[in-house]
Amino acid sequence: MQRYLLSKLGQSMLLLFGVLLLVFFMVRATGDPASLMASREASPETIERIREEWGFGRPLHIQLWDFLTGAIVGDFGKSYHFRIPAMPLVTERLPATVQLAATGLLMAVVIGLPLGLVGGFTPGSVVDSVGRFLALMGQSVPNFWLALIMILFFGVRLGWFPTFGRDQWNSMIMPAFVLALPTMGQVVRMTRSSVLEVRSEDYIRTAHSKGLEPRTIYVKHVLRNVAIPLVSVLGVQFGYMLGGSIYIETIFSWPGIGQLTQQAVGWRDFPLVQAIAVFVSVIVLALNLFTDLAYAIIDPRVRYGRR
Amino acid sequence: MEEDRHIPQKADSLLDVDRTFRDRVAYTGRFLWRDWGGMIGLVLFLVVVLAAVLAPVISPYDPLEQHLQDSKMPPPWEEGGSWAHPFGTDPLGRDMFSRVIHGARVSLTVGFFGVLIAGSIGMVIGAIAGYFGGQIDSVIMGGVNLVLSLPYLLFVVFIAAILGRSLLNVILIFGITDAPIFARTTRGEVLRIRESAYVESAVCAGARWGRIVFDHILPNLIGSLVTLGTFEMSRMIFYEAGLGFLGLSVPPSVPSWGNMLSSGRQYLSSYPWIATFPGLAIVFTSLGMNLLGDWLRDVLDPRLRRSRR
Secondary structure: OHHHHHHHHHHHHHHHHHHHHHHHHHHOOOOOHHHHHOOOOOOHHHHHHHHHHHOOOOOHHHHHHHHHHHHHOOOOOEOOOOOOEHHHHHHOOHHHHHHHHHHHHHHHHHHHHHHHHHHHHOOOOHHHHHHHHHHHHHHHOOHHHHHHHHHHHHHHHOOOOOOOOOOOHHHHHHHHHHHHHHHHHHHHHHHHHHHHHHOOOHHHHHHHHOOOOHHHHHHHHHHHHHHHHHHHHHHHHHHHHHHHHHHHHHHOOOOOHHHHHHHHHHHOOHHHHHHHHHHHHHHHHHHHHHHHHHHHHHOHHHHOOOO | OHHHHHOOOOOOOOOOOOOOHHHHHHHHHHHHHHHHHHHHHHHHHHHHHHHHHOHHHHOOOOOOOOOHHHOOOOOOOOOOOOOOOOOOEOOOOOEHHHHHHHHHHHHHHHHHHHHHHHHHHHHHHHHHHHHHOHHHHHHHHHHHHHHHHOOHHHHHHHHHHHHOOOHHHHHHHHHHHOHHHHHHHHHHHHHHHHOOHHHHHHHHOOOOHHHHHHHHHHHHHHHHHHHHHHHHHHHHHHHHHHHHHOOOOOOOOOOOHHHHHHHHHHOOOOOOHHHHHHHHHHHHHHHHHHHHHHHHHHHHOOOOOHHHO
């Protein structure tokens, strides 16, 4: 167990180092980061000033060293737009994004899991068809477009929900639902297929034949085995949600990291972009680690190192 | 099919009166799902391909032509619309129907070439990792896992912002960032095939690695890669529209679905049809490709049953 977690931790550290390198070279990919940050009409003097200010003229290995040592303490320089350190700007947006993504994840599980379970136990039933339809829609309907349509109907025409901001209690319902839609589909698919798989296993037949109550079988044998793939799906999907929040937060003017990302890209504020990229990657890596830990708790095979 | 074993009593057809109504509904659902799904998917996909190829022929107007006197015209079923513009017009008086048809060209171009590039790179990398194993495998899969563990969309947005708006950039971004998924699938398949009896016999017969990889392993990969390619193409069409929506895909003058959605968002409450139709086009295409993908998986790759996903 300890060895398993340590090796996962080591992997995450290595991945984090890879992310830092990627973020460093990403901004320098076009060869001239100074003109990238300047507006298109900027004069050569302005570009030269930016180059001076950010030290883009220094040798690359010195820049990289400074970047890495700064990154360790969360220092990515000052935001070009706000003129204050970039990292606090990102972290202060975290609660709004986590609130949105967590609510979305909850919606995905609360709606998706029962549909997937019933669908898996009664393939071909009406509930199963509803579940598969939802899964197909989650895969085929772009959520940024659905967000617009929902704003139009539930916000503008019917006036049920506010169409932007984070001020009212029901502000969150539309953005969270739209953000959750692809995940909901994934949860239905995943649950359904693992139920189908698990229930034809020998140990389920054994459980039936030794006269266990169906309820006990479902809860103790089927659900526990369904939980394992579900946990990994949820871990991955949370990361997707953080990406998808770029659209959803922009559309609903939700003051989270996604909206900040879209703004930072628009302002060509690359110190801020770098801070966001590293910060969100750290969250995703931490989530992966957490998923691995959850794995070890649920699945004894992982705990005892047989994997 | 695996699912069938669990349903001892099945209605044979909708007209089978001996069965309950629920059984018959269930039967219809299964029937639609299994056979019609693939057919519908194929038809939808072909419609989109035809629209893209024949765009200049079938679209009634030039997608860039402006008729300011006809601007903001709603679709014909609403007050003030006319069948001259079945999807209405945008604020510059451009015909939305023609623009949506031309948008299929951008989406399919990005999807097709994106998958082609990602598939080619991923297949080669994955095959090398899977076939040679050991150190090479660890290094390659380390890189693949790095990319796959990143918040994908976030990095795509950043790279697009850095490289600037052009069709080639978009294709390259998707082609390169999506390669790891193909690499992972290829590697897994190669590992499996490498252990098979026919590869072993080929090795015993003295075949060199080039022959084994190209004659024995790659042809067996095609099924799963085509299936994966269909899903990935649908995903790229999605993401391209998303980038366009943020103003980071093809230049604003190009009639792409993402660009149309982006401008439609500004006029959402007053002229909703500008955002509605390009979005429906994406749903249409994506639905078609996903149904087609499900069907292809069953046809080309019997080991990966639909229920497994």
